[in-house]
Amino acid sequence: MDFSLSEEQSLLKDSIGKYIANDYDFRARQTTAQTELGYSSAHWAQLADLGWLSIPFSDDIGGYGGQIEDTAILCEEFGKGLVLEPFLPTVLLAGKLLEAMGRNDLVQSIIEGTAHCALAALERHSRQTFSDIQTTARRQNDGFVLHGEKTLVLRGGSADTLVVSARSSGERGDEDGISLFVVDANVSGITKSTIPTMDGGRVANIAFDNVTVTNDALMGELGKGWSALSNVIQQARIATCAEAVGIMDTISTKTVEYTKTRTQFGTPIGGFQALQHRMVDMLMAAEQSRSILYRAICEYQQDDPSASTTIAAMKALVGKNGRYVGEEAIQLHGGMGMTDELDIGHYVKRLMVLNHLFGDADNCVQEFSDITYAA
Numbered sequence: 001m002d003f004s005l006s007e008e009q010s011l012l013k014d015s016i017g018k019y020i021a022n023d024y025d026f027r028a029r030q031t032t033a034q035t036e037l038g039y040s041s042a043h044w045a046q047l048a049d050l051g052w053l054s055i056p057f058s059d060d061i062g063g064y065g066g067q068i069e070d071t072a073i074l075c076e077e078f079g080k081g082l083v084l085e086p087f088l089p090t091v092l093l094a095g096k097l098l099e100a101m102g103r104n105d106l107v108q109s110i111i112e113g114t115a116h117c118a119l120a121a122l123e124r125h126s127r128q129t130f131s132d133i134q135t136t137a138r139r140q141n142d143g144f145v146l147h148g149e150k151t152l153v154l155r156g157g158s159a160d161t162l163v164v165s166a167r168s169s170g171e172r173g174d175e176d177g178i179s180l181f182v183v184d185a186n187v188s189g190i191t192k193s194t195i196p197t198m199d200g201g202r203v204a205n206i207a208f209d210n211v212t213v214t215n216d217a218l219m220g221e222l223g224k225g226w227s228a229l230s231n232v233i234q235q236a237r238i239a240t241c242a243e244a245v246g247i248m249d250t251i252s253t254k255t256v257e258y259t260k261t262r263t264q265f266g267t268p269i270g271g272f273q274a275l276q277h278r279m280v281d282m283l284m285a286a287e288q289s290r291s292i293l294y295r296a297i298c299e300y301q302q303d304d305p306s307a308s309t310t311i312a313a314m315k316a317l318v319g320k321n322g323r324y325v326g327e328e329a330i331q332l333h334g335g336m337g338m339t340d341e342l343d344i345g346h347y348v349k350r351l352m353v354l355n356h357l358f359g360d361a362d363n364c365v366q367e368f369s370d371i372t373y374a375a
Contacts, residue, residue: 005073013073016052020081026343029082033200037158039084048113053091056235061104062111068235069297072242079246082346084200086116089154092236093119094163100228101219103182106161118159118185120150120206121229128359130165130233131175131226135208137166143214144168146181149207154357156204157194159185164208168223180225181217199350233358237311238300240354241293241318247347247354248286248322251329254344255279258333275332282328285321292317312359312368319361322351 005013024043032040047053056071057063064070071092078087094117095110109115126132135148146166156162162183170177183190189211194204220228256279259270269275296314299307326348330337337344355361 009070009073012055012070013077015050016074016077017080019046019050020077020083024081024083026082026346029084029200030340030346033084038155038196038200038202039086043083044085045113047085047087048111053087053113054111056091056096057099057107057111061099062108068238068300071235071239072293072297075239075242076246076249079243079350080250082200082247082343082350086118086155086158088236088239089118089156090116090159092239093154093232094159094161096232096235097163097180097219097228098182100232101180101182103219106182115161116155116159117161117163118153118156118204119163119165119232120153120156121165122150122152124149124151126151128363129173130229131178132173133165133167133178134172135164135166137168137179137181139168140212143212144181144217146183146208146211146213149205151205152203153206155202156185156206157192157202161185162190162206163219165225165229170223175226175230177223178226178229179222180219180229181213182219183211183213183217187211187213197353199346199353201353234300234308234311237315237358238293238296240357241289241296241314244318244322244351244354245286245290245293247351248282248289248325251325251344251347252279252282252286255282255329255332262334269332278328278332282325285325289318289321309368309371312364312371315359316361316364316368319355319364322355323361326351 051064052074054063055066055074059065090110095107097119098106106115106117110117121130123132123134125134135146135150138145146164148166150164162185164181164183166179166181167177168179189209191207191209192204194202197203219225256270259275259279260268262269292314296307296310299310329344330348333342333344336342339345359367
């Protein structure tokens with residue numbers, strides 16, 4: 001199978017790479033990460049102007065019409081630059097759900113860079129299970145009343161629109177009975193608590209205290225939201241693994257370069273055979289992760305019955321390899337690898353966060369086992 005990029009994809013990859021190299025300075029990123037917003041509005045506007053926010057969306061609604069492989073290219077390059085802007089929460093999570101449910105006006109605002117959306121799906125007891133929902137949606141007059149709490153909402157504190165999963169029927173853990181609502185993040189009854197994460201990002205705990213919404217807030221059919229939600233989570237898993245692969249590539253390259261300059265016993269440590277073997281192992285771990293990422297992309301795009309199994313395996317392997325590559329890079333950099341001034345530690349922190357998004361390595365090993373034995 002030919003895994004080479006098309007001409008358009010190569011141009012996309014090159015243009016994003018040049019933007020990251022020329023306009024996304026690491027020092028400026030660190031300053032931006034400490035601001036209240038946690039990312040740059042100017043960079044977000046540039047991403048919109050360059051058309052990159054449109055990549056995952058259909059050309060029928062003003063998008064680029066890209067497939068998951070195009071999104072993976074974008075996310076891989078974002079990983080190399082440790083991009084803070086909320087592409088994952090706004091475009092891939094909330095945006096793709098909005099597109100699936102026909103809310104094209106909001107999708108077009110996302111493409112233009114004027115809408116900031118977030119998916120509120122996980123709850124305190126949910127851990128990694130998105131169907132474990134206790135937030136309720138109760139019918140009242142000509143609308144619904146939402147009550148419950150969502151946790152660890154990616155960029156939820158700065159979002160002006162929330163896509164909320166709630167249980168309209170069924171028991172806790174049931175896939176049937178889950179409904180999706182689009183909610184103004186600033187209406188009465190919503191309380192947000194923003195928390196910084198170790199990779200420079202932001203998450204929010206959001207409480208819904210009998211929040212009243214109209215019938216128009218319901219997206220799709222009542223109680224039938226799980227199919228769209230689970231599909232978007234699978235896409236997000238591929239995207240996060242693509243970002244992790246980009247980070248592993250960057251860490252490996254930076255580590256090799258560093259060992260050429262750090263001397264011990266009067267010679268660069270990169271000349272020591274034992275360390276060369278370790279750096280080769282880092283490279284192999286990154287390439288192994290890229291291979292299973294490509295397989296997951298192919299199976300997902302072809303709607304292969306084994307896609308969900310492969311995506312679970314991918315998430316588990318990329319999480320395991322990411323930890324290995326990060327730990328090796330920190331050790332080979334010595335004490336400098338642990339400092340805030342050096343970018344290596346920040347890449348490793350991002351890898352750690354990516355591992356825990358949408359199911360960590362241990363969770364996905366169990367998921368892979370459950371799917372395999374069930375078959």
